[in-house]
Amino acid sequence: MRLPEAFLERMERMLGEEYGRWLETYGQDPVQGIRINPAKITQEEWERLCPWGIRPVMWNRDGYYCEPGSRPAKDAYYYAGLYYVQEPSAMAPAAVLGVKPGQKVLDLCAAPGGKSTQLGAQLKGRGILVSNDISASRAKALLKNLEMAGITNACVTAEEPGRLAEVFAGYFDKILVDAPCSGEGMFRKEPELIKSWQEKGPAAYVPLQREILAQAARMLKPGGELVYSTCTFSEEEDEGAVGWLLANMPEMELVPIKPWEGAAGGTKNEPVIRLFPHKAEGEGHFVALFRKKGNDAGNGNADGGHAWKKAGKKGPWGAGWEDAGSLDAVAGFADWEALLAHPFDRGQMMRREGQLYLLPEGFDPGWRLRYLRTGLLLGSVGKGRFEPSQAAAMALGRGEFAHTFSMEREDPRVIRYLKGESLLPAAGEEIPGGWVLVCVDGFALGWAKSCGRMLKNKYYPGWRWQ
Numbered sequence: 284m285r286l287p288e289a290f291l292e293r294m295e296r297m298l299g300e301e302y303g304r305w306l307e308t309y310g311q312d313p314v315q316g317i318r319i320n321p322a323k324i325t326q327e328e329w330e331r332l333c334p335w336g337i338r339p340v341m342w343n344r345d346g347y348y349c350e351p352g353s354r355p356a357k358d359a360y361y362y363a364g365l366y367y368v369q370e371p372s373a374m375a376p377a378a379v380l381g382v383k384p385g386q387k388v389l390d391l392c393a394a395p396g397g398k399s400t401q402l403g404a405q406l407k408g409r410g411i412l413v414s415n416d417i418s419a420s421r422a423k424a425l426l427k428n429l430e431m432a433g434i435t436n437a438c439v440t441a442e443e444p445g446r447l448a449e450v451f452a453g454y455f456d457k458i459l460v461d462a463p464c465s466g467e468g469m470f471r472k473e474p475e476l477i478k479s480w481q482e483k484g485p486a487a488y489v490p491l492q493r494e495i496l497a498q499a500a501r502m503l504k505p506g507g508e509l510v511y512s513t514c515t516f517s518e519e520e521d522e523g524a525v526g527w528l529l530a531n532m533p534e535m536e537l538v539p540i541k542p543w544e545g546a547a548g549g550t551k552n553e554p555v556i557r558l559f560p561h562k563a564e565g566e567g568h569f570v571a572l573f574r575k576k577g578n579d580a581g582n583g584n585a586d587g588g589h590a591w592k593k594a595g596k597k598g599p600w601g602a603g604w605e606d607a608g609s610l611d612a613v614a615g616f617a618d619w620e621a622l623l624a625h626p627f628d629r630g631q632m633m634r635r636e637g638q639l640y641l642l643p644e645g646f647d648p649g650w651r652l653r654y655l656r657t658g659l660l661l662g663s664v665g666k667g668r669f670e671p672s673q674a675a676a677m678a679l680g681r682g683e684f685a686h687t688f689s690m691e692r693e694d695p696r697v698i699r700y701l702k703g704e705s706l707l708p709a710a711g712e713e714i715p716g717g718w719v720l721v722c723v724d725g726f727a728l729g730w731a732k733s734c735g736r737m738l739k740n741k742y743y744p745g746w747r748w749q
Contacts, residue, residue, distance in 0.1 A: 372565030396428030468567020505577030637665035
């Protein structure tokens with residue numbers, strides 16, 4: 284790997300006597316990590332099941348390092364949503380933000396979804412998570428990862444920050460801004476970023492970072508907290524952004540982050556976190572925590588709500604939304620619902636274009652935004668018949684659906700199911716009737732439909748094992 288001379292000279296000035304140790308890490312392989320999903324599995328359970336070692340990441344209690352040569356994204360447990368494959372340093376920002384159940388949370392630059400799945404797990408199904416990425420194509424990957432993790436209370440949007448700020452001024456308790464940056468901290472893992480750095484340089488990202496930060500601060504309620512993070516070493520993108528926000532938005536204050544072993548502070552001793560590969564086992568990262576001064580004087584209602592009234596729309600919902608109505612009249616729904624150990628709240632359900640959704644707490648269908656998903660897609664109700672969705676399967680924990688067909692991780696039928704093949708029971712195995720939740724070691728993978736002595740595959744085609 285050939286690192287740019289200008290980059291090396293700047294890093295030598297920044298690191299001083301530590302420069303040699305830092306440079307040596309670029310001759311080493313990048314580390315690989317996973318972060319388990321506490322919505323599906325506990326640390327104790329994972330450490331008993333884990334196939335690649337259980338060495339923990341010190342700054343995130345759910346993070347673990349993978350052994351060299353392991354392929355965590357090619358494993359049935361990955362498809363069951365038990366963990367997310369994530370660079371260890373990238374686990375720090377959401378951990379610093381410290382989301383609590385019931386809060387209103389925004390992940391402003393969310394794709395591909397690693398930090399959003401972490402925030403969603405912290406909410407424990409309560410409150411609302413708005414996961415946004417300005418790129419609709421990137422937001423599709425974000426949606427998949429949230430659904431695979433079984434997050435039930437997320438809305439996925441593809442909007443510019445300014446548009447979101449028009450709707451959500453002073454609304455959120457917690458905001459994460461993992462800003463677009465020059466990517467210097469990822470050169471070891473993704474050498475192709477070096478070419479982009481040489482073409483643009485850190486200065487190209489500064490105006491965008493400031494604009495995103497300013498809009499994020501607008502959306503934070505008084506007393507709320509905001510994390511700004513990057514994967515770059517550049518001072519103008521890191522401490523420079525912190526200084527700019529404090530100078531231009533006096534209602535914001537910097538909250539000191541207590542450093543952990545291996546973490547460094549700011550270049551001028553600011554109480555922020557810098558992660559360097561020679562000090563912390565991971566790539567480069569920067570994290571700063573802000574709080575908006577004052578106390579929350581209101582209830583955090585979004586100004587963009589009830590736009591249907593202003594637009595003269597009929598009914599209490601935005602365009603296309605309608606009440607769930609009598610779901611007992613939808614063939615198959617009551618039978619499916621009866622198999623749930625904890626039925627979903629019908630009062631939170633709504634229909635749109637033949638789909639049935641479970642909406643998050645506080646969601647207003649009057650918000651006029653570009654959505655990829657609103658809450659949990661339970662299934663289709665078109666043509667008067669219910670068919671459960673892949674997302675609904677992933678939202679179910681062990682023992683939460685009466686009709687299951689579970690296989691061990693080493694069973695070759697697991698991969699065949701994930702490839703879209705139908706399943707045949709082994710001698711002595713029973714097949715329940717109707718909709719069946721197919722599992723690996725008790726953890727949900729997806730649906731199948733009983734058809735005599737065979738289970739017809741209903742796994743979502745877009746997620747199939749490749």
